[in-house]
Amino acid sequence: MSDLKNILNDNNELNEEKLMQYLAGNLSSEEQNAIEQQMANSSFSTDALEGLQQFKNNKDINAYVVELNKQLQQQTANKKKRKAKHKIQNLQNIEAIVIIVILLCLLGYFVVRKYIEKKQPVKPVIEQTQ
Numbered sequence: 001m002s003d004l005k006n007i008l009n010d011n012n013e014l015n016e017e018k019l020m021q022y023l024a025g026n027l028s029s030e031e032q033n034a035i036e037q038q039m040a041n042s043s044f045s046t047d048a049l050e051g052l053q054q055f056k057n058n059k060d061i062n063a064y065v066v067e068l069n070k071q072l073q074q075q076t077a078n079k080k081k082r083k084a085k086h087k088i089q090n091l092q093n094i095e096a097i098v099i100i101v102i103l104l105c106l107l108g109y110f111v112v113r114k115y116i117e118k119k120q121p122v123k124p125v126i127e128q129t130q
Contacts, residue, residue, distance in 0.1 A: 018035060019035075019045075019048060019049060019052055020052070020058065020061075022035050022049070023049070023052055023053065024058075
């Protein structure tokens with residue numbers, strides 16, 4: 001269960017720095033072999049490398065990553081705002097409905113009580129004499 005919060009940092013997967021160094025050719029042959037073995041076992045790493053190879057230079061990659069992070073933060077912030085807005089409105093609506101129902105019940109009670117009082121004939125009190 002603790003792994004659910006750590007979805008991006010898997011020790012078995014390659015990190016961004018290693019992939020960038022591999023693409024630039026800055027790794028020793030042993031490190032390159034280790035990375036290639038990891039890529040053979042993981043389709044995710046292979047796909048990541050293929051995607052990185054499509055960029056012509058590192059500046060494009062960094063700008064793309066910054067833009068993706070910016071969009072992701074904006075989307076999550078918008079979703080949080082919408083959820084908070086709906087939550088408050090729903091609470092206010094429920095409170096208003098409960099108050100209206102209570103007032104209607106009280107009004108109904110008093111109307112029925114007045115109606116019953118008008119319907120009942122007044123019985124004269126007859127005193128019995130003995």
